[in-house]
Amino acid sequence: MSGFDSNPFAGPVDVNPFQDASVTEATSRAGETIGDFNPFSATGTGMGNYSGTTIPISGAPSQPAVLQTSVEQSAKATAAAAQADLIKQQEELERKAAELDRKEQELKNRDASRVPNSGAKENNWPPLPKFFPVNPCFYQDFEEEIPDDFRGICKRIYYLWMFHSATLFLNVLACLAYFTADSQNGVDFGLSILWFILFTPVSFICWYRPVYKAFRSDSSFSFFFFFFVFFFQVAVYIIQSVGIPKWGNSGWISSISMIGTNLAVAVVMMVVAGFFTVNAVLAIILLKMVHAKYRNTGASFTKAQQEFSQGVLTNRTFQNTAASAASSAAQGAFGRNQGN
Incomplete structure (x- = not known):
C-alpha cells in the first residue's frame, strides 16, 4: 500500500537515470573496451572481444563498364534507319531533279520548234522589211561586237563596201548609156550587170565579213x-578605173573614147571612172590601216595556221566527209583483197 501513501501533489523528485546500477556497469565496460581497441591490430580486442580477422578483397581484375547488348543494338538500328531515310530522300530529290530537267528540255525543244535559232542572236543584216520573203543572213552590231580601238576602221571598210556597191550600180547605168550611144557596146552593158550581181555579195562575204x-x-x-x-580587190579597182573596152567597165579609156561621139555619155562615164579611182585609192589606204592594226594585235601566220587546223578538224561537215572517205577506202581495199 506504499504506492497509495505517496502524495501526488508533492514536487517531482530528481531522478538520475545514469545512477541505475545496470546503466553504470554498461558505461564503465564501454569505456574500458574503447580504450583498449586498436583498429590496426590483427588480434586486438575491442568492442566486445571483436576478432580482427580481415575481410579479403576479391582477386578478380576490374572490368570496364560495358553497355548492354540490347542498348548497343538499339543505337545501331536507329543509325541504320536514319541512313536509309536519308538515302530515300536523296533518291527522291534526284528523281524530282531529273523530272525538272526533262520538262525544261521539252520546253526548250518546243520553243526551238516555234522560233528558229532561238539560242543564237537574231540576224539583222541586210535590214529587210518583215513582209519580205527573204530573211536577214548575218548579225552585225559595231557597238556590241567590235572593240573601241577597231570600231572606226571597221566602219570605214563597211562604208567602202557600200560605196563599192553604189559604184557598180552606177557602172550599169553608164554602160547602158554607152550601149545606147553605140549598139556595138552591148557586151559592156551585159558584163556590167554581171559584175553588179556577182561582185556586190561576193565582196561582202569575201573581204568585208572576214575583216x-x-x-x-x-x-x-x-x-x-x-x-x-x-x-585582188585593189587590183580589180585599178582595172575598172582604167576602163578596158569590152570588159564591162566604164573607165577612163572608154569614157575618153566617147567624147567625140556623145559628150553627155562621156561625162557620165567619166564620173563613174572617177568613182572607180576613188575606190582604188580608199582601198589602198584602208589596207595599210588594217595592216597597222593587225601588227598591234599580235596576230601571226602561225596562229592563223593553228586556227585553220582547229576549225577544219572540229567542223562537222569535214568530219563526216573524212569518215565517209575513210570508210569507202577501207571497203575498196577489202574488196580488192577478196578479189585476189
Missing part, C-alpha cells in the same frame, strides 16, 4: 584571208 570577224574575235586566220582577197 569584221578579225576585229571582233582577233582572228589571225580572218586577217590573212582579208589581206589575200582584198589585195
Whole structure:
C-alpha cells in the first residue's frame, strides 16, 4: 500500500537515470573496451572481444563498364534507319531533279520548234522589211561586237563596201548609156550587170565579213584571208578605173573614147571612172590601216595556221566527209583483197 501513501501533489523528485546500477556497469565496460581497441591490430580486442580477422578483397581484375547488348543494338538500328531515310530522300530529290530537267528540255525543244535559232542572236543584216520573203543572213552590231580601238576602221571598210556597191550600180547605168550611144557596146552593158550581181555579195562575204570577224574575235586566220582577197580587190579597182573596152567597165579609156561621139555619155562615164579611182585609192589606204592594226594585235601566220587546223578538224561537215572517205577506202581495199 506504499504506492497509495505517496502524495501526488508533492514536487517531482530528481531522478538520475545514469545512477541505475545496470546503466553504470554498461558505461564503465564501454569505456574500458574503447580504450583498449586498436583498429590496426590483427588480434586486438575491442568492442566486445571483436576478432580482427580481415575481410579479403576479391582477386578478380576490374572490368570496364560495358553497355548492354540490347542498348548497343538499339543505337545501331536507329543509325541504320536514319541512313536509309536519308538515302530515300536523296533518291527522291534526284528523281524530282531529273523530272525538272526533262520538262525544261521539252520546253526548250518546243520553243526551238516555234522560233528558229532561238539560242543564237537574231540576224539583222541586210535590214529587210518583215513582209519580205527573204530573211536577214548575218548579225552585225559595231557597238556590241567590235572593240573601241577597231570600231572606226571597221566602219570605214563597211562604208567602202557600200560605196563599192553604189559604184557598180552606177557602172550599169553608164554602160547602158554607152550601149545606147553605140549598139556595138552591148557586151559592156551585159558584163556590167554581171559584175553588179556577182561582185556586190561576193565582196561582202569575201573581204568585208572576214575583216569584221578579225576585229571582233582577233582572228589571225580572218586577217590573212582579208589581206589575200582584198589585195585582188585593189587590183580589180585599178582595172575598172582604167576602163578596158569590152570588159564591162566604164573607165577612163572608154569614157575618153566617147567624147567625140556623145559628150553627155562621156561625162557620165567619166564620173563613174572617177568613182572607180576613188575606190582604188580608199582601198589602198584602208589596207595599210588594217595592216597597222593587225601588227598591234599580235596576230601571226602561225596562229592563223593553228586556227585553220582547229576549225577544219572540229567542223562537222569535214568530219563526216573524212569518215565517209575513210570508210569507202577501207571497203575498196577489202574488196580488192577478196578479189585476189
